[in-house]
Amino acid sequence: MLSFNNVSFTYPGDIGPIMENLSFSVAQGDFISIIGASGCGKSTIFRLINGLEKPEKGSITIDDTPIEKLHNYSSFMPQKDLLFPWHSVRKNVCLPMELARIPKSERKSRCLDVLKNAGLTDYADKMPHELSGGMRQRVSFARTLLAGADMLLLDEPFSALDYLTKINMQEWLLQQWEHYNKSILFITHDVEEAIFLSKTIFVIRSVPFRSMDEISVPLPYPRRREDLATQPIIELREKLFESLRKERVK
Ligand SMILES: Nc1ncnc2c1ncn2[C@@H]1O[C@H](COP(=O)(O)OP(=O)(O)OP(=O)(O)O)[C@@H](O)[C@H]1O
Ligand SMILES: [Mg+2]
Incomplete structure (x- = not known):
């Protein structure tokens, strides 16, 4: 590849x-x-x-x-999570899909699926500062994943x-x-x-x-x-x- x-x-x-x-x-x-x-x-x-x-x-x-x-x-995930502190978990995870102009309904279902796999369903509306370091890295990984690259x-x-x-x-x-x-x-x-x-x-x-x-x-x-x-x-x-x-x- x-x-x-x-x-x-x-x-x-x-x-x-x-x-x-x-x-x-x-x-x-x-x-x-x-x-x-x-x-x-x-x-x-x-x-x-x-x-x-x-x-x-x-x-x-x-x-x-x-x-x-x-x-x-390719999508890149750095050592530091670089989540936007003013956006919720859900918004942070969805941003790359918004930039890629993926339709709203699809954004929503992909986001829910990835957050579920990350064990973060209940945290979708929290802000990054309300999460632990490991959770923030899971959100960051979810965002990297949803950017859609192989x-x-x-x-x-x-x-x-x-x-x-x-x-x-x-x-x-x-x-x-x-x-x-x-x-x-x-x-x-x-x-x-x-x-x-x-x-x-x-x-x-x-x-x-x-x-x-x-x-x-x-x-x-x-x-x-x-x-x-x-x-x-x-x-x-x-x-x-x-x-x-x-x-x-x-
Ligand atoms: N933007 C840059 N401009 C000039 N030199 C750079 C730049 N980025 C890195 N370097 C230099 O290139 C070399 C390799 O850097 P790189 O960041 O790839 O190392 P690394 O193996 O990832 O190190 P670490 O394990 O510390 O993260 C280093 O000597 C560094 O100083
Ligand atoms: Mg390095």
Whole structure:
């Protein structure tokens, strides 16, 4: 579905590139996590996918069509929820559909469906400040989902949550992914989170990078948290920690 074809990118004013000749692809329905040291270029990959930055060389395509020719192929959810504080939960969730001029009756039914799945039916008329951090992230995810794109770009969406809320949100996210059949690219600093969620983990090992290691997680879905304590997964976790630590001390 999504392909980076020999993409190079340098921020204006920087002496060197962040990525050079980078190629990778993501299939429809994949759950991919991207991990790597702070500042290595993870969010830059998202900025290139959603067109905020343009490759200096190479191309980014979806089903062989360059993204410049496409609309609404990805929706982005940042680390901070960015809900409009003056709008209710319902209005926040519906905004992308209003912008896309989706008819009112359809907006209403899609909104109700997504809020129900997010366990937020009773909170539709509350304001964001009346919700907990985990609830706000669920609203933010619901809004990202209702923007209608097949590919969701989630940039460290759970990093500000406490541990228990975070693991509940991970389980919830997997249910949503299975239910809505979207492709998810998920940036995280948390190795365990990447393992629990993803089919494949992309690891950025250096800057500039020319490739990412692609590690398949040897666990079936639905995932169970106790699987994280099995020997192959513990070894995988240690290996990933080690590669991130090496990168950090360079
Ligand atoms: N708009 C920008 N203009 C110039 N340089 C930028 C810009 N955004 C990011 N950078 C630089 O590009 C590099 C990669 O940034 P990026 O945000 O992609 O890193 P990251 O891997 O997402 O880091 P973190 O894990 O801390 O979020 C950093 O050195 C950063 O300072
Ligand atoms: Mg980032």
